[in-house]
Amino acid sequence: MKSKVTLFFFISLFALILSACSMAGMDHSNMNMGDKDAETKKEETKDLQATAAAETITDNEFTLVAQERTHNLTSKKSVTAWTFNGSVPGPEIRVQEGEEVKINLKNELKDPVTIHWHGLPVPNEMDGIPGVTQNAVQPGESFTYKFTAEVPGTYWYHSHQEGATQVDKGLYGSFIVEGKDQREYDRDYTLVLDEWMSNMDSMDMEETMNIESDNAENMEGMDHSNMEMGPKAELAGPESEDMAHDMSMYNIYTINGKSGESINKLTVKEGEKVRLRLVNAGFMSHKIHLHGHNFKIISSDGQNISNPQEVKEQLISIAPGERYDIEFTADNPGEWLLECHGDMEGTDGMRTLIQYEDFSGKSTDKSNNREELPAFDLTSYGEKEEGEFTLDQVYDVSYTMDLNTQTTNGKQKFTINDKTYPQTEQIQVNEGDTVKVNLVNNSKDDDHPMHLHGHFFQVLSKNGKPVEGSPLMKDTISLEPGDEYIVAFKADNRGNWMFHCHDLHHATAGMVTQVNYEGFKPNFVPDPAANNNPE
Known part of the structure; x- marks a missing residue:
């Protein structure tokens, strides 16, 4: 079994070499590896393929370290983030259907944390809910999660301790369970959507955190698995605090922890089959538009859709916590936008490019993210069964x-x-x-x-x-x-x-x-x- 630390070292070294050669943003799923056959290339690059935001872990035993780091949202804006293994999102975890997984959570933050495996049907004691399934992991302490990844699909993980603060500050990552009979794709990208406040490190954020901290103190020691909790329960919870939250404060929208021009492009070749895994880790719904291609929505919340039809020029509204997987054939060479639609301040920052490798012309695609295109309706989609x-x-x-x-x-x-x-x-x-x-x-x-x-x-x-x-x-x-x-x-x-x-x-x-x-x-x-x- 590979050491996670060793894997991280070699991936980091590899990225450093690429940067030195002015090759930043290169798609690792399509590297030139000389005379090696396609299967060898595929196996050697699997660990590097998925997101460009962080490392990808493919072992079934590894460690996630909760720690504070400075995180760059753009070339001009950085924030103090709470991270798993130093990045936002945290490492993408990819495991095989039926694989037994062991994750060691080490807490190097000043506050308690947990990890919830969002969407994964794990045993109750592994669900990561403080006071309900476990005690929160204290600063300097560790906790080990063990479960079998039984259901293939696109999931994610995040802290469930004071989630409105801790998820907001970056404690999340994607979790992919690859099916035994899963269709193979030439490109498989995960795009984690989120939104941030430009004044996140200001007194406003600290005041919000203090409110939630006070609320936590009111609830400490409570066994939430039992509603008959006596007089203390009458004093606990949101009645004691003003928890209203102004969502317009979120003015920087991100994909894989980056905004605007800092977001990595998605490289494809003509004729390739491409899978995009869209994960909403934020607190706002985002309407996503893929330009220039017909596509299919193949799953929602990791669960397959029967015989999906092709759609085009429709907006997929992805709510907080939801996941949508789409596939398309790269059959329209050029540079095409994948962007969020809306009129909020941060909308323009949530966009990236689908870029064809061999395209040498000038892109003519333009943003239309203020237009109200038809909304995709999941309740009438796919084959009735x-x-x-x-x-x-x-x-x-x-x-x-x-x-x-x-x-x-x-x-x-x-x-x-x-x-x-x-x-x-x-x-x-x-x-x-x-x-x-x-x-x-x-x-x-x-x-x-x-x-x-x-x-x-x-x-x-x-x-x-x-x-x-x-x-x-x-x-x-x-x-x-x-x-x-x-x-x-x-x-x-x-x-x-x-x-x-x-x-x-x-x-x-x-x-x-x-x-x-x-x-x-x-x-x-x-x-x-x-x-x-x-x-």
């Missing part, structure tokens, strides 16, 4: 989740059925139960991307209209104001699992509940000194 669940079947458990926003005494909170976590009503299930959840967004102005841990759910209907295309399996679904979705899942992964909004400001301010299995007991004892704060 019979899924595991239907709208008219009888379910063991049915639950309605009224998502709303309240302001009390000038303080904003986000509620589920008029309550905030940890007072929200749990969804109690027995192993093997079929569960139907009716999600309704009654907030006037806020989107709510709802994420279920430990399970995939099937989306059955949107706003009263049944899903018409491929059976739609997801772990995150975004509701705009007025939206109503019905989803269903099987209780087949014992534990206590969070179900929450992945705008983590909303989660911190109360929009969290849990799916709890009857009779399940966590295998850890909550430590009052651990400062456990699951959001």
Whole structure:
């Protein structure tokens, strides 16, 4: 088994040599390696192919170190970031379906951290939720995550301790499980989307962090797996703090931790099959437009779509926590934009180029990111097939989740059925139960991307209209104001699992509940000194 440190050394040395030769931005998936055959090239470059933002780890045992570093968003703007292994995003992890994975988290930050494996159906004790599945990992300490990567797809990982702060500061990375029967692609790029504040290191950010820190102190020592927590619970949580957050403060949009001209181009050759894995690690939805090519959406949240059709000139809206994989054939030589559409201050920075290697002409493609192009509709896409669940079947458990926003005494909170976590009503299930959840967004102005841990759910209907295309399996679904979705899942992964909004400001301010299995007991004892704060 390779040493992760050794791998990092050689990749770093290799990158340094390339830089010295004025070859920065080179696509490592297509290196000239002399007389070696294609299969040898493929094996030797696999570790270097995916993202250009950080190293790629392909071992099944490695270490992630949480540490503070200066991070360059552009050539002119740097921020103090919290990183995994010194980069934002952290290392991309690529493992094989069925592979047993061991990840050692070492915390070199001043605050406790955890790692949540977003979308991966891991054992409950490996889910990385402080106070629910483990105690937060203290400064100077370590924790080892062990699980089997059973379901292929595009996932990501991030801290779940004070997430609205820690994810905001850069504690995330992509996690790819390559399927045994997965189609081979000539290029396989991962693009992690995020947004930053240009004044991130100013007093405004520090004040926000202090608010969340105060909120964490109110919740420290609480066992969130049990809602009957006595008088302390009445004083805890978002009711005690003003957690409203001005999203216009986010004015630098990034792809793989870089913005504008600092984003690496995506190199292709004519005739190649290209896969783009789009991951939203931020707190805002982003509408992505691929210029100049027909493409297919082959999966959402890592789950395959049946017989996807080609689309063109449509916007894919990717909500916080969601992932979309698209494929296209490089059949239109030139330089083509992949860009975000919208009118926010940071929109122009979220764009890169699809650049053909042998193209010698002048690019004529222009940005049109202020145009409102047609929106891609996932609920009517792909080939209709019979899924595991239907709208008219009888379910063991049915639950309605009224998502709303309240302001009390000038303080904003986000509620589920008029309550905030940890007072929200749990969804109690027995192993093997079929569960139907009716999600309704009654907030006037806020989107709510709802994420279920430990399970995939099937989306059955949107706003009263049944899903018409491929059976739609997801772990995150975004509701705009007025939206109503019905989803269903099987209780087949014992534990206590969070179900929450992945705008983590909303989660911190109360929009969290849990799916709890009857009779399940966590295998850890909550430590009052651990400062456990699951959001």
